[in-house]
Amino acid sequence: WKDDGFDYAGADLAYAGAFRAFGIDVESLPPAEVASRLLRHGRIGPFVSVALDQWCDTRRRATGADESAWRPLVDLANRLDPDPLRVRLRASWGQKATPARLEELRGLVETLGTTRQNPNTLTLLAASLRGPGLVDLQERVLRLAQEQYPDDFWVNLDLANALHRQKKLTDEAQFVRAAVALRPESTAALNNLGLCLLDLAKPDEAVVPLRKAVTLDPSFALGHKNLARGLEALGDLAGAEASLRRAVDSHPKDVPGLDRLARVLSRQGKREEAIAIVRKSIEIDPSNSGSHSNLGTLLTQQGNVDEAVASYRKAAELDPKNYRALTNLGNTLAKQGKLTDAVTPYQKAIEVEPNSADAHHGLGCVLVKQGKLDEAVANWRKAVEFDPKLADAHKNLGQAMLIRGDFGRAAESFRKAVDLAPKDAAVFNNLAVALDRQGKRDEAIACLRRAVVLAPTVPRSHNNLGALLAEQGKLDEAIECFSKALELNPKDVRARQQLGTTLTRRGKWDEGMGRLREAVKLEPNNHEALVSLAQALLRAEKPPHASPKEALGLARTAVKLRATAGTVETLAEAAARCEQWREALEARQRLAELRVPVTEDKFHLAVAHWRVTARKHGSGTPRRPASSPKSPPLLRRRRSYERELTPS
DSSP states (O other): OBTTBOOHHHHHHHHHHHHHHTTOOTTTSOHHHHHHHHHTTSSOHHHHHHHHHHHHHHHHHHHTTOHHHHHHHHHHHHHHOOOHHHHHHHHHTTOOOOHHHHHHHHHHHHHHTTSOOOHHHHHHHHHHTOSTTOHHHHHHHHHHHHHHOTTOHHHHHHHHHHHHHTTOHHHHHHHHHHHHHHOTTOHHHHHHHHHHHHHTTOHHHHHHHHHHHHHHOTTOHHHHHHHHHHHHHTTOHHHHHHHHHHHHHHOTTOHHHHHHHHHHHHHTTOHHHHHHHHHHHHHHOTTOHHHHHHHHHHHHHHTOHHHHHHHHHHHHHHOTTOHHHHHHHHHHHHHTTOHHHHHHHHHHHHHHOTTOHHHHHHHHHHHHHTTOHHHHHHHHHHHHHHOTTOHHHHHHHHHHHHHHTOHHHHHHHHHHHHHHOTTOHHHHHHHHHHHHHTTOHHHHHHHHHHHHHHOTTOHHHHHHHHHHHHHTTOHHHHHHHHHHHHHHOTTOHHHHHHHHHHHHHTTOHHHHHHHHHHHHHHOTTOHHHHHHHHHHHHHOOSTTTOOHHHHHHHHHHHHHHOOOHHHHHHHHHHHHHTTOHHHHHHHHHHHHHHSOOOHHHHHHHHHHHHHHHHHHHSOOOOOOOSOOOOOHHHHHHHHHHHHHHSOO
């Protein structure tokens, strides 16, 4: 083994050495002379030809397309084993996969499937069936070989490898286990079994054969790295680190091994050491794009953003198709607030890998900050299409649907995010908002209770839960929620404001008004705090808390800060209570522009018109409107205006 694969060059030398040890230098003698000497030892030709076929296959992999290096071995194998079918198969090695050749091979497979064949014939044929369009035929031949020779180690191992290339992992496991049973001390079979089990997401089973493989061969670097992968999946980071260090000790210049070691160190908080190791990787191979990208990730975690950007740029320069580096570059630029600069690397990443969920997600996050909500949504939809398990993309889609007012789809996206991230309190908060907007208050409250359990120190969850409980009339429990939020964050103006409002509703006017005034004092320009205090001053029935005049001043300030339906309606009510009818009329007219008028709005608008008209002309009192709103929360206010319309 060498680095991350089989050492074909080393195996080539080993084959040559084995023949020299037998007394024959295959590489220095003509094939005819070698065949003559070997045949003097009796009828060993067919058996030696098997070794020659394997040697030839090894040399082909080691030397590539250089036929002059391996054709003499084919000539020698044909002299020792002149079987016509096997000679024909050896002749096909190195030929291009033309349609005519593919058809010929398919016909040959059909013929072979009817009779028992020599195992060497079947393995030779399987070796000839490598390449595009041939994988199904190769599997078919190897399955035939395994049926006829179930106790042949190489047949089982080759079949397992063919199945691995097709990602038929369950079938692969069956035959690689058979290979291990036939040769329990084969590090190759043990390693392949471990890899197969890792791909099947069974790390607890995978580490068993991998531990045995590295015990049999302590210098087996690939085995140590695969064992580290299994241990990391099991959460044993210290064990993974130890295995990777053994791999790196065996091959100090193994850049992928060094980079993986750096990742495991980083996960353990050993960031400085991790950075040093990746820098060493770059010294060994400055042209390795992956190492530069890994360095960028570590530097980002360290907070060294400028150098991280430089590392990602270098990675993309060395390999323009490194879409992960491009995506990370976009992410880092976005964190710096360089939104326009971030768009380009995201777009390049998508050009290279159109199905990259991370690139689409990152681009969507930038676009929404640029005010391009529709484009952002399109990218997030692609992100969840390409990776349905990307929780953040579902969360962002849900937020977008909330903005659009599509609360049903918002809830659908948040539910998917909850399934993927069941311990994310923020997702439960967002889902509660979507459910509440659909009128599903009980479900919303259940979500908020879950959010409080998951993140008991986050004020927002307590605040939102308190707000819904207050709307249900559960004032005491709501007061507990607001008090907890305020305890967690004494500067939380919203919690102080909501607590004050709820206390006044509970009849605790002194304490409630105190909280409301504290909120205004903390943030004098918070329009919600100003309106909440103004509304309490209007609700109070007697001094010292009832003060329409003070409420009017607060409402005027709130409207100047932000003219919402809530602030304008409070101004209209305060102005009416202070008999500032012109101002009340203007506020009611403005409110009609801010929202679709309801019966209550029309009624109060009529009152304001009547008052202004009566004052202007000094005579004439219109009749009271025949009908007016009767909703319980507005009943007292309605009756107060009706009394004003009744002539004394």
